Amino acid sequence: MGGALQAVRGMNDLLPGQLPLWQFVEQQARELFAAYGYQEFRVPLVEHAELFQRSIGEHTDIVEKEMYTFEDRGGDRLSLRPEATAGLVRAAIENGLLHNQKHRLWTAGPMFRHERPQQGRYRQFHQIDCEAFGYEGPDVDAEMILMSARLWRRLGIGGLRLRINSLGTPESRRMYRGRLVEYFGRHRTLLDADSLRRLEGNPLRILDSKNPALAEMIAGAPAITDHLDDGSRVHFERFQELLAGCGIAFTIDPRLVRGLDYYSRTVFEWTTTALGAQDAVCSGGRYDGLVAQLGGGATPAIGWALGVERLVSLMQATGIAAPAGPPGLYVVLAGDRAVREGLAVAERLRDALPGIVIEVNLGGGSFKSQLRRADRSQARLALIIGDDEVARRTAAIKSLRAEAAQQECAWEDLPARIGSLLRNEDGR
RNA sequence: GCGGGCGUAGCUCAGCUGGUAGAGCCCCGGAUUGUGAUUCCGGCCGUCGCGGGUUCGAAUCCCGUCGCUCGCCCCA
Numbered sequence: 001m002g003g004a005l006q007a008v009r010g011m012n013d014l015l016p017g018q019l020p021l022w023q024f025v026e027q028q029a030r031e032l033f034a035a036y037g038y039q040e041f042r043v044p045l046v047e048h049a050e051l052f053q054r055s056i057g058e059h060t061d062i063v064e065k066e067m068y069t070f071e072d073r074g075g076d077r078l079s080l081r082p083e084a085t086a087g088l089v090r091a092a093i094e095n096g097l098l099h100n101q102k103h104r105l106w107t108a109g110p111m112f113r114h115e116r117p118q119q120g121r122y123r124q125f126h127q128i129d130c131e132a133f134g135y136e137g138p139d140v141d142a143e144m145i146l147m148s149a150r151l152w153r154r155l156g157i158g159g160l161r162l163r164i165n166s167l168g169t170p171e172s173r174r175m176y177r178g179r180l181v182e183y184f185g186r187h188r189t190l191l192d193a194d195s196l197r198r199l200e201g202n203p204l205r206i207l208d209s210k211n212p213a214l215a216e217m218i219a220g221a222p223a224i225t226d227h228l229d230d231g232s233r234v235h236f237e238r239f240q241e242l243l244a245g246c247g248i249a250f251t252i253d254p255r256l257v258r259g260l261d262y263y264s265r266t267v268f269e270w271t272t273t274a275l276g277a278q279d280a281v282c283s284g285g286r287y288d289g290l291v292a293q294l295g296g297g298a299t300p301a302i303g304w305a306l307g308v309e310r311l312v313s314l315m316q317a318t319g320i321a322a323p324a325g326p327p328g329l330y331v332v333l334a335g336d337r338a339v340r341e342g343l344a345v346a347e348r349l350r351d352a353l354p355g356i357v358i359e360v361n362l363g364g365g366s367f368k369s370q371l372r373r374a375d376r377s378q379a380r381l382a383l384i385i386g387d388d389e390v391a392r393r394t395a396a397i398k399s400l401r402a403e404a405a406q407q408e409c410a411w412e413d414l415p416a417r418i419g420s421l422l423r424n425e426d427g428r
Numbered sequence: 429g430c431g432g433g434c435g436u437a438g439c440u441c442a443g444c445u446g447g448u449a450g451a452g453c454c455c456c457g458g459a460u461u462g463u464g465a466u467u468c469c470g471g472c473c474g475u476c477g478c479g480g481g482u483u484c485g486a487a488u489c490c491c492g493u494c495g496c497u498c499g500c501c502c503c504a
Contacts, residue, residue, distance in 0.1 A: 006495075061502050065429080083504085111504080116429080118498060127504060194501070210500085259503060280504060307504030334462060366457070371464040386462060400464065 010115070010123025012309075020322035021312050026108065028154045029128045033106045036147055038130060041105040043087040045112075049079040055086035055290055057261030059201045066113040080112035083260070084129040085287070085303055086294075092133060093296035102134030108308075120278030120310045130284075131303035133291070138235050141266045141286065142242035144304055148270060148282055149248055156320045157311070160281060162249065164268045165224065165256040166236040170289060172229035173264075177203055179222050190217050207255040223254035232265050239266055258283070262290040266302065272310075274317050281314060282306035327422040328357035330374035330400075334367050334386035342385045345395065345411055352415035356422055375400055381421060383414075397421065 007013060014022060033040070049069045056062050068080040081087050084107055092098050092105075108128040115121055130147065132140050145162065152160055167173055180203045184191060191199065195206045195214065207218055228236065243250055250268075258267050267285030284304025291299035329349070333342040346360050359377055361370045367386075374382040384396040395414060398406045399421075409417045 009495080066502080113503080115502070116500090117496090118500095121503070125504065129504095205502095208502095277499065278503070283504070305504060310504060332463085367462045368458090368464075369456070371462090373464085375464040382464075384463075388462080396463090398463070406463080 008123070010117035012122060012124070018312070020325070021315060021320075022308065024322040025155060025308060025311055025315075026128070029106075029108070029151060032147060032151050032154060033130065036104070036143070038104040038106045038132075041088060041091070041107045042109075043084075043091045043107065045081055045110065046078050047081055047087050047090065049077040051086050051090055051294070052079050052082060055089065055260075055262055055294060056083065060259055060261060062113060062259065066115055068112050068114055082113045083111055084109070084127055084305060085131060085262075085290070088129070088131055088303075089290055089294055089296070089301070093291065093294060098133055098291060098296050098299050102132075104132045106130045118278070119276035120307070120313065122309060126308040127305040128308060129303065129305040131301065133299055133301045135302070136288075136300040138239035138242060138266070140302055141235075141239045142246065142248075144284060144302055145243060145248055145250075145268065146246055148304060148306070151306075152270075155311075155315065157315060157318070159274065159318075160270045160272055161251070162268060162270055163253040163256050164239070164243075164250050164266065165253050166228055166232055166239075166265050167224065167257065167263055167267055167285070168228045168232040169264060172227060172232060173204075173224075176222070176224050176227040179227065180204065180206075183221050187217050190214065204257040205259075208257055218255070224257075225252065225254045235265055258285055262287040262293070264288045268304070270306075272314055274314055275310060278307075278310060280307070281310050325378075326355060326357050328359060328377065328379035329381045329383055329418060329422070330377045330379035331358065331360040332367070332370040332374055332382055332384045332386075333361050334370070334384070335390075337387055337390045338385045339364075341390050345383075345385065345414070348411075349414055349418065353419055353422075356418070381418065383418070 030040075049067065052067060053063050058064075062082050067082055070078060072078050088105065088107060092103065097103055106129060108126070110124050110126050112124055114123055117123060130144065132144070145164075149162075152158070168176065181199065184195070184199055184203060184206060188196070188199075190213075191206070192209075192211055192214065195209055195211075198205045204224075206214075207221065209218060225236070240250070240252075256267060256269060263285040265286040265288065267283075269283035270281050271279040272281050273279065282304060284302070286300070286302040288300045291297070291301055331342055331346050333339045343360065346358055350358055357379070359379060361373060365373070371382060380399070380401050382398040382400055384398060389395050389408075392408075394408050394410050396406055396408050397417065407417075
């Protein structure tokens with residue numbers, strides 16, 4: 001592959017073979033959102049860098065070292081979006097959607113983070129994202145979970161684990177953080193380099209450490225759920241009741257903290273054990289302070305995002321395939337006259353039967369290889385037109401998937417005959 | 429940014445201790461003139477990631493480099 005151009009590292013092509021699963025996921029998500037009354041929203045992939053700095057947080061890894069930030073020709077500092085929420089909030093404020101209104105929205109598309117690629121982690125990756133603005137109570141928190149749970153059912157995904165936690169309000173979190181710093185400070189000698197660094201910037205993240213040497217010490221740390229303010233505690237309890245009432249299984253994980261600064265109160269994460277180190281398939285939480293922080297009026301908000309690459313590879317790992325496409329017909333054309341007449345025959349068939357797939361053999365080839373292509377095309381029927389058929393203005397209909405006698409059919413009768421054959425499950 | 433593994437035909441891979449490369453799949457054609465998925469025969473496809481070094485000679489050894497991959501970090 002000497003001088004050939006290559007894709008940018010961590011940015012993957014999606015080949016026709018893998019797209020049916022993607023489209024299945026996207027279509028199910030689209031139907032799900034519609035069924036819950038959520039509206040699609042689209043925002044740019046590029047925003048002012050400042051938007052992400054102010055929303056995600058200056059001292060998060062995303063902003064400090066993962067953003068694609070550049071200066072455009074006009075001298076503006078822009079960033080490729082590393083996540084969807086900030087842009088959506090900006091757009092909602094800018095378009096006046098949040099003045100005493102409620103909105104339930106969703107969006108989907110590529111996100112960009114300059115990380116070292118590995119299983120389930122790419123520099124361009126895709127998220128399906130759901131957000132609700134203006135709802136304060138825990139009912140919407142529960143709806144977020146119910147929607148994602150239903151999506152797993154629609155997609156045939158089982159075995160995901162739901163973990164929930166509450167981060168409280170900024171005030172209660174600040175108090176908790178003080179206790180945590182005090183606790184870790186007492187055990188400073190046990191901390192590894194990463195944790196010592198976090199002790200300054202974001203001590204909550206130490207709770208998330210995967211270092212087994214720290215596990216015991218972390219287990220003894222004060223739990224955030226024991227240090228919630230009254231409002232957050234009641235909210236969290238109601239949230240759990242609503243989930244239980246809907247039969248959703250969950251575990252409370254006081255060590256579940258999110259990597260973005262804007263979260264408050266409810267946070268949650270759906271994880272799998274079927275993939276590699278990147279086990280979070282979907283996660284989100286409440287961000288009641290973000291809208292005001294970005295210049296809008298005080299507006300409670302909550303949202304989640306799922307990683308499409310991770311979801312798709314989970315589905316592949318568990319043998320879930322996209323449902324079969326519409327039934328098809330492959331048109332074998334033997335000889336020049338057949339090619340000339342056959343294209344027109346196929347067009348008339350398409351007029352009459354818009355729902356079926358009609359693939360015409362292109363590029364000639366021997367009769368044998370045309371039939372081989374018909375077989376490999378997944379088509380259920382082959383429509384064979386050669387010189388004999390052209391002379392009689394007929395076509396031979398051959399069943400490729402079932403034992404059935406080949407039959408000859410006049411061109412004008414083809415729509416009815418093909419239609420009824422394809423409506424039949426086995427193509428007889 | 430840091431570690432481990434790997435880079436040979438479009439794909440999956442074989443090539444032991446150095447002698448200028450193979451298989452399967454795919455694709456194309458054929459096995460009495462027009463009937464697919466099996467079988468048989470034939471054909472197409474390679475700057476052995478790239479650059480340098482050692483050597484009479486390197487895909488095979490050494491160095492560098494790029495890429496992929498898995499993990500750390502972080503996260504969807």
